Amino acid sequence: MSKLYARRRARNFILMSLSIGATVVGLGWLVLVLGALLWNGFTSLSLQVFTEMTPPPGSAGGLLNPIVGSLIMTGLAVAIGTPVGILAGTYMAEYGRYAKISMVVRFINDILLSAPSIVVGLFVYEVVVRPMGHFSGLAGAVALAIIVVPVVVRTTEDMLMLVPKELREAATALGVPRAYVIAHVAYRAARAGIITGILLAVARISGETAPLLFTSLNNQFFSADLNAPMPSLPVVIFQFAMSPYQDWQNLAWAGALIITFAVLALSIAARALASRNIQ
């Protein structure tokens, strides 16, 4: 009996140690990645990075044109993707909450949410780049917009579901039509949550590289022309990191640091907003 007991205790001890070990290793590994990023990023970061164009190999420069390109495409993608996402989420939470089509859309949307982003790039290449005949910033924005939609659909639906039905009933009892109940009561109650979703979507697309590789391509020069290839931060990081030139590799680290900070800031802002919404 006591032998069995000792064996059970030993087994428990081993697995609990493994559990603690796994946590230390897992978190430590992630800390190593971030540490290396901070170290290499900060040693390459300077004011120049934000004020100068991407240089030819062997000379100094910055990342101004890809930063601007990323901002333009991200802004446009949010402008295209957010309305579609909010409206679709509204249908699923308000008009068609129990409709069969909402079930299907919910299922498909969840799949799109984690579908490989490179496939989105191929899709946009087929439907935008090929008919237009050339790569363009517009195609890049469309590709990012397709990634924005499922994120916004999901959060909008979830947040509208949280709005108490008594609020809607009270408005409806006053004779307010459904569309006005949604616009003036449900949206208002869920506003912080919906903005959270948009922030999360921006965080998601600001690091996306794969869908931009063959839609917006890249551009060595400053370009705000949506009809021409447009540089973006992730694509430039990819190109510069894979190059054999030390200057370019340093700029890639600096760019990676900028993106990570942007993404972390957006996710933390989204979290803060979401926790305020729940209260």
Added chain:
Amino acid sequence: MVDIAFQAGAVGTAEDISRAKILSRLHSRDAIFRALTLTAAIAVLLILGGVFVSLASGAAPALRTFGLGFLYTEVWNPVTDQFGALAPIYGTIVTSTIAMLIAVPVGLLIALFLTELCPPILRRPIGIAIELLAGIPSIIFGIWGLFIFAPFLQRTLQPALIDLFGPIPVLSSLFAGPPYGIGMLTAGLILAIMVLPFITSISRDVFDATPPVLKEAAYGIGCTTWEVMRFVVLPHARVGVIGGVMLGLGRALGETMAVTFVIGNAHRISASLLAPGTTISAAIANEFTEAVGDLYTSSLIALGLILFFITFVVLAIARYMLLRLERRLG
């Protein structure tokens, strides 16, 4: 309600008529808004349908030329226009398998730590840290893998593996060849770090959903923490854990940038895990803009179609599992 007022207004006084006008305007706006939201919901379905249709039409020339043989041919030769998907498919499966073999046990153990062992003060910060890490773009892991992790493996782990398994018959071919640093093993390890946060956070959520009464009952009859975990929490959370693991697998299969940096992009199948290889997504990312000729481009799109199909199936299973769990809980 609106309808009744609208119909009655037609035969009333001037005031009634103006009221009816306003009501009918509200009514039509409501209908328009409803139609708009429904259109947007259908647009989500159209995106998925559009992806399938456009990839299939883009892949058609390659699939017509090579037929089903595309799936099991290893040759990838842009010069002679001979293309087969076997090497990228093999690479995708091998790297994802390595990733899951590491990330699943480690993720479950971390979830166990967070739910059962962790001091309450640390639970929230660690949980939040893990969720934030899930959002870090894959290109960051790629650049880290290329500049820091791969050279580190080349100096330490890979020579050690080659020495260790060299004398053993079967394993020696798995760990054969010079330590390049980059290769399938490196890509698999980086994928493991990337999917770890997903598996951990979903497992933690489903572990937390176990009714405390069940756990207390098990502790009450003298179970150890591990026994409570193994015989109460895990069976209860099984469906959710499988869903989370499949979700992680979906990510690993389709992950592009982190792999592209460290896989080496070699279209051949080597027994050795240390050799460079390629995955479906890495092949597309590396070659698509340089692909000349319709057949080359079309073959890459066919690769994309295969990838989309595989991840679609995996993610559909994941969502189905998680949906079943939600229904049971709610």
